[in-house]
Amino acid sequence: MNLFPPDNDIRRLSSMLSTKSESSFVMLDCLFYKIANRIPVPTDISDCHKYLSFTESLLMSESSTFITDVCKYNYAKISQIVAQLLPPPKSVSKTYNIPARYHRHLQNGTKTDAVSGWLLYASFYYVTGQFDVTLRLTDYVLSRCSPDMMLKDVDYDCEVHQNCYRKNVHSTMTLNDRMKISTISHVRYIKHSSLIPLELKLEVEDAAINIPPNVISHCLRCLCFHRLGDIFNRQQALRDLYLIVIDNYSITRSHISISLTILGVCYEISGDKDRAYQCYGEALQRNNMLSSLSAEKRISKLDGN
Structure with missing residues (x-):
């Protein structure tokens, strides 16, 4: 596995690292966010542990603050994968202690x-039946999903978001602090993730999926209220999810299909199969291959095939 970006990106990084201007750190951060999306991540737990061990040794020898922060970021990214490769978690105690x-x-x-990491935590508590904790975590996440946050999966080239980023952080912060303060990211559920809700298992049957954070937050809220038998709040959460997906100002084109599919799942569990069918059909029309595949399977199930 290649831990490092292509040579031309390395040269750009080196040039920016040697630049001391106050504005250069924003350009450097955004270049890193762009590069980070290209770096493949392992999906085998043995490879993940090797990666983590290598990164730990690298952290002990690296003197550059920026490179150290990059290593910490990649360590965190792989940790999200490892958490999903562990065996399905069992119910935890009422004291919320987790292994x-x-x-x-x-x-x-x-x-x-x-x-994104907090949403995986929320998913963990959902699959272990601690719905009140999931609801509190999704409340927190939604409070952080403000318009001035940079969606670092796609907004790194957006001048508006770069300016917001510049206003929210400063060069004396570490890269890791800047990411935690001013960026959000899609939640990546790996293929056969042990942390994805049972209701969404079909979506990771064939491949990994990336879900916008506000979409999965409202979905988890809808699922929690459904499990708790709180019909009023379930419908409110479903309405909030509908507005997010239909307005889709915060959802990129490549994530509309999976968002519509998830909306359809929430309609289906609430008993509105007609609207669920419509959502799955529109997801198919948007033709994002992987999410359309699960939408097609869900239509087939509704048709009784």
Whole structure:
């Protein structure tokens, strides 16, 4: 696995690292966010542990603050994967204690940005039946998903978001602090993730999926209220999810299909199969290959095939 960006990007990084201007750190950060999206991540737990061990040794020898922060980011990113490769978690006690191996990786995973790691934590508590904790975590996440936050998966080239980023952070902060303060990210559920809600297992049957943070937040809220038998709040959460997906100002074109599919799932569990069918059909029309595949399967199930 290649841990490093292409040579031309390395040269750009080196040039920016040697520049001391106050504005250069924003350009450097955005270039890193762009590069980070290209770096493949392992999906085998043995490879993940090798990666983590290598990164730990690199952190002990690296003197550059920026490179150290990059290593910490990648460590956190892999930790999110490892947490999903562990066996499906069992129900936890009422004191909310969770096994150390889950906690360690989930906690490390919160360091990639302001929300994605916390949403994996929320998913963990959902699949272990601690719905009140999931609801509190999604409340927190939604409070962080403000318009001035940079969606670092796609907004790194957007001048408006770069300016917002510049206003929210400063060069004396570490890269990791800047990411946690001023960036959000899609939540990546790997293929057969042990942390994805049972209701969404079909979506990761064939491949990994990336879900916008506000979409999965409202989805988790809808699922929690459904499990709790709170019909009023379930419908409110479903309405909030509908508005997010239909307005889609914060959803990129490549994520509309999976967002519509998730909206359809929430309609289906609430008993509105007609609207669910419409959502799955529109998801197919948007033709994002992987999410359309699950939408097609869901239409087939509704048709009784």
